[in-house]
Amino acid sequence: MEKRNKYSPDIAIPPGVTLLEVLEELGMTQAELAERTARPTKTINEIIKGKAAITPETALQLETVLKVPARFWNNLEMNYRETLARIEEREVLQEQLEWLKGVPVNSMARFGWIKKNSDSIEQLKEVLSFFGVASVRGWEKTWDKQLGCAFRKSNKYEMDRIALAAWLRAGQLEAKDVACQPFDSERFLGILPDIRKLTITDPDVFVTKVRELCSATGVAVIFVRELPKLPVNGVTYWPSTNKAIIQLTLRYKADDQLWFSFFHEAAHILKHGKRDFYEEFSDDTEGWEQEANAFAADLLIPADAFKYFASRRIFDEHTIQVFANSVGIAPGIVVGRLQHEGLLSYSSRLNRLKKKFFLG
Known part of the structure; x- marks a missing residue:
């Protein structure tokens, strides 16, 4: 579990997948859920496909209709969006890996400043975190100013x-x-x-x-x-x-x-x-x-x-x-x-x- 939390999953599963499973267990159609929540059927379908988000208001409605706590739906949505962001972040960081070659990673790890990581993107994140920046561009803006000491x-x-x-x-x-x-x-x-x-x-x-x-x-x-x-x-x-x-x-x-x-x-x-x-x-x-x-x-x-x-x-x-x-x-x-x-x-x-x- 610890390793799973540390590294980003390869795919993001939209909360709509879970919603569809709940509907099937209850024998409820998407159209019926739309009627019970007074929402367009198209909106319910887009939530199930991951095209639309479950808002806090929608989560409360699902809690009332499906008897599944709003907190559950909110957490699903939050985790889904965070996973999407992490996947996108890895794609962005992948393009910044060349910069990592100029970082004295081995010495910094030996001194205990950072931890070594076999995953190059996670290593880049570790180094950026050490510097207190989110990207190589952020490093350049921050440290170009500070290196004039x-x-x-x-x-x-x-x-x-x-x-x-x-x-x-x-x-x-x-x-x-x-x-x-x-x-x-x-x-x-x-x-x-x-x-x-x-x-x-x-x-x-x-x-x-x-x-x-x-x-x-x-x-x-x-x-x-x-x-x-x-x-x-x-x-x-x-x-x-x-x-x-x-x-x-x-x-x-x-x-x-x-x-x-x-x-x-x-x-x-x-x-x-x-x-x-x-x-x-x-x-x-x-x-x-x-x-x-x-x-x-x-x-x-x-x-x-x-x-x-x-x-x-x-x-x-x-x-x-x-x-x-x-x-x-x-x-x-x-x-x-x-x-x-x-x-x-x-x-x-x-x-x-x-x-x-x-x-x-």
Whole structure:
């Protein structure tokens, strides 16, 4: 029974078939039923053939004449019309299956975002339901608007729009369950130094603490696993004026990238207004990305301290650890900053100072 309710039947049986069976059992003709209900014989015949619907008024008349509850006839009619609609829906979705080929179904199912289905049309419906839309056209209208968000991404890789939309949607759904106080920019700014101190802790400590600190200021922090062809580190958006979302991936699985992404997104929240999504362009004409980068860099490592350390040009494991301890930051973040500034090779053996994270 469960499987039958889940999938659409191949045919829709009009309630008129049941009506005809009842008439035959009672030995009543269609003409006689028409007389008893004061309806044209043609109308009764069209109901039996499925050309006309059993209206609530007709159902009440059938209840009085045939002693069969109106609810029974109404339910038959409703189920028939719903089945017709489902059959028509499958025909429409059949024409949209090509789009499904571009959806990372296997990864989404592995992460528990959707369920796998052997029926391709039912799989398409599952994916559309995940996105909260009824059709591919609905997806395009909805997500073309939302994909213009401000996100940190790698310029070395081509962006997969469907993968990005899926990642954002997973974050939206998770963020709905995060209870937050109304957004308070001063309180949020005030907790950033405390969050900075967490860079020297492990995920089992900082994940919970960061979420607690931020939710108390109106910011939900979400960690969502990355999908293939999705070179995104983080994103900031506002589902309402009283709640901001910082959504992060663990794409690089290293502490320098994770923490830089967090404070980069924090800058968007504090400096760039309450918009549902930020528009981002490759040349960043607004300067928002540069401003967010500078904010994150200076908050993690004070500008004067880094300038002095960098000027010494002594970058080995000992000096980096000593400097990191002096400014209260994880040494992997110092390594990442040196690499970003071109003072250290990205293939340096000092990469071992970076912590590798495996969350989710």
